[in-house]
Amino acid sequence: MKEKLIEFSLFGKKNVLIQCFMLILFMFVFTNKYNAIASENEQNKEVDLEKQTASNRVERVTENEQSPSEKSLNDSQYKQVKNSTQNAEISNIGLKDNVSSSGEKVKQQKIDSKNISAQNEHSTTINTMTTNSKVKDNVGNSESSSINPNTLANKNSVIPTSTSKMQAINKYEKENISTNTEVEKLVKEQKQRNDSKLKNIKGNNSFKETYRDQQYVGILSIETDRTNYKPGDTVKIYTEYNKNFVKPVYSEAIIYSHRSSGWFIDDPPYLFEQTSLVGRTTSFYKKPNGNWESIISIQLPKNMVDDAFNITVNSWNDSQDKYTQSFGGLYNDLIIKVMNDSTTSTLGGYKVEAFDQSTISKEEHEGPKFIKYTTDKKIYNPKDIVKITIEMQDENDIAYVQAKLKTLEPNDYKDGSQKYIPMNFANFTRNVNQLSNGNWQAIIEFEIPSYIKTGDIILDDLLSSDNLGNDNKIDYDFEKKLFRVERTENIEKFTADSVADFSKEIRGKATSNMTIYAYVNNKQIGKAEVIDGKYFMKIPKQSAGTNIQIFTKNKYNNKSKVITVRVIDRTAPMVPTANKLTPKSKIISGKSEKYSTLYVYRGTTKIGQVKVDSKGNYKLNIKAQKKGAKLTLYAMDAAKNKSKKIYIKVN
Structure with missing residues (x-):
């Protein structure tokens, strides 16, 4: 009886252990299912949110490339979701193996557990409530923290199923592909429209003055080496000047964006840029026809967008009344093109909606606001580099900034004084950086020519545009002098009158x-x-x-x-002396300024000349003269100074 009781007791203990194990397994499966349902609902919300975000991005994105921050964020989210799913799959596989193994052990036990189950009903209820409370805590905290599936598996936490995660990944990839495809399509269409607009503009690289009377025209012809250029090329401009005008001392050529007044369909596509570049020369050559010619070179920057340019040439010959100009689009019909840009993005850094033909409306229409502009110095010398720093405000990225400067014309200028040369300066940049205060900053550089005259430089205008094509421009202010150029080196010309040996x-x-x-x-x-x-x-x-x-x-x-x-010799030689002459005399001798020449005349007839030696003596052989003849003598030095004359009578 005692042995049976012991056997029953052992059997009872085993039965209780088995039932406890079954109860724990049941609670684990129940909790896992509950958490899986909660996680799937949460994933559906995330998918809906990502779908809405992707949809908004399709409407807002205007360029082929995402910003680095946005791209980094999407990639990070994508990797996090994908890694989480892979880890979840691995954990679920391990969990299934554990459940399967435990189930087989349970099946091998053929023990009735009904009594044990009834005895432990109260404790089971408490355990269930505790487990459900933990499940709720985990679900509540899932939104505010990043959960590692491996950690959850180790702590018997709930692991979401991989199905909902994979659905999120598939939706994200499809929407991302759709977004990129849509953007690429819009950019490609806009690029085609831009190319078509530029193609419609007819270029011309040769101009000859035929409409005005050439007698009153200083610039007769202008020609470029070709019509079409690429960024980085050199534009060569040949100009012919009227020979009837004073020879120029300075000439400059300005190429500037071809823009009509207002919006015209045949204008280049980048209406929000107004690029200008300047070339200059002081060298002029005479042509076979007698006219003057110059060659001006302009180096094109490598970061230019496709554009068309007019050309203006100015010629200066130190006379304000004869300051000759041939204005592009007014006096000449020159148009050159810059195409095949390969250094900027497809649309030059601008969004699709920046262009007038875009099907996407702009998000905002405010152009950049200029805060201030300053130069690194107030006084420059020839050959110095001027750095002008421009600070701006704008909600969007600023894509382009240009500055134009010019010399300030003196109030009272005297022609021929060589104290002034009218000059223009122009340059642009696409390197615009954002400051810590949120404003934008651009730095534009200019080189001062070596032959510039001392004087003041003023701002002609500033122009800036953001990546939506909103631009803003401020014009010159004659009262505000931006900086001054002073010639510290002494290159000014001067003259000296002749100096004679008697000058004081x-x-x-x-x-x-x-x-x-x-x-x-x-x-x-x-x-x-x-x-x-x-x-x-x-x-x-x-x-x-x-x-x-x-x-x-x-x-x-x-x-x-x-x-x-x-020092010039302006002193006449001393009056020469001579011996007395008789009708028989055949020699005249005496003294005069050394190295001078002595001349002897009878009336207007020269009868002889002789060089005075280093001691001031001379001796001249002559024919015998008649009694009463009157001879004239004088000396002349090397500087053609003549002495006073003396007269000798033959006795």
């Missing part, structure tokens, strides 16, 4: 407020200030043939080039 001063012309110096054998002999463009410098008398070195110094104490003035 040197006169000439030079730039006002300079100081002029005179040296002989490295010794200063004179100094004077230049006033109103003239100077009068006192010096001691210098011997004929003496070399005087003359130069100027400006306010920076920089020395000019030295010019040499040779």
Whole structure:
């Protein structure tokens, strides 16, 4: 009896253990199913949200490429979903294996567990409530945290099924492909429209003046080396100038975007850009027909969009009344094209809706707002690089900024003074950076020509456009001087009048407020200030043939080039002497200035001449003269200075 009781007790204990195991397994499966349903509902919400986001992106995206931040975010979400699904599948496989193994063990036990189940009903209810509470906590926290499926499996947490995750991945991939396809289609269509507009513009690389009287026209013809260019090419502009005009001292060519007044269908597509570029020269060549010609080169930047350009040429010959200009689109019909851009994106960094023919409406229409613009210095020298920094505000990315400058014309300019050359400057950039305060900043550079004159530079205009094609422009302000150019080196020309051997001063012309110096054998002999463009410098008398070195110094104490003035002999030779003559005399002798030449005349007939030796003596053989004949003698030096005449009568 005791043995049976022990056997029954052991059997009872085993039965209780089996029932407990079955109960735990039941609760685990129930909890897993509950969490799977909750997770699937949550995934459906995520899919709907992603679908809505993708739909909005199709409407808003205007370029072929996503922004780096957006692309990074989508890829991150995609990888997170995919990795989570793969881990979930692995965990579910492991879970199924565990459940299968446990089930087989249970089947092998042939023990009735009804009594044990009844005895443990109360404890089962408590365990069920506790487990359900944990399930609710996990479901509630699933929205605010990232869950690792492997960690959940290790802690017996609920693992979602892979079906809903794979559905989310498939939907995301389909929507992403659809979005890219739609954007590519829109960009391709817009590019075709842009190409068509540019193709409709007829280029022309040659112009000859035939409408106006050439007698009054300074620029007779303009020609470029070709019509079509690529970004990075060099445009060569050949200009012919009227020979009846004063030879030019400076000429510049400006190419600027071909834009009609208002919107015209035949204008280039990038209406929100107004690119200008300037080339210049001071070299002119004479053609066989007598006219002057120049060659101006303009290097095209490599980041240009497809565009068409007019050409204006200005010619300056130091006379305001004869400042000759041939305006593109008005006086000449030159049009060149820049095409086949390969350095910018398909639409030059602009969105599809920036263009007038776009089927997508703009999100906003406000152009960039200029906050300030400054230069890195206030005074520049020739050959310096000017950096102008421009700060702007805009909700969208700024795609393009251009600045144009020009010299300020003097109030009272005297023709021929060589103190002013009218110049234009133009450049643009697409390198626009966003500052920490949210504003945008662009830096544009200009090089000061070596032959520019001292003077002020003003802003002609600033233009900026964002990637939606909204642009803004501010024009020049004559009252605001942007910076000043000063020539610290002394390259100003000056003159000196002739200096005679009896002179006690040197006169000439030079730039006002300079100081002029005179040296002989490295010794200063004179100094004077230049006033109103003239100077009068006192010096001691210098011997004929003496070399005087003359130069100027400006306010920076920089020395000019030295010019040499040779002292001219302006002193007549001394009056010569001569011996007495008789009808039998055949020699005239005497003294005169050494190295001079002595001349003897009878009336208007020259009867002889002789060179005076180094001691001032001369001797001239002549024919015997009749009694009473009157001879005239004088000396002439190498500088053609003649002495006073003397008269000798034959006795």
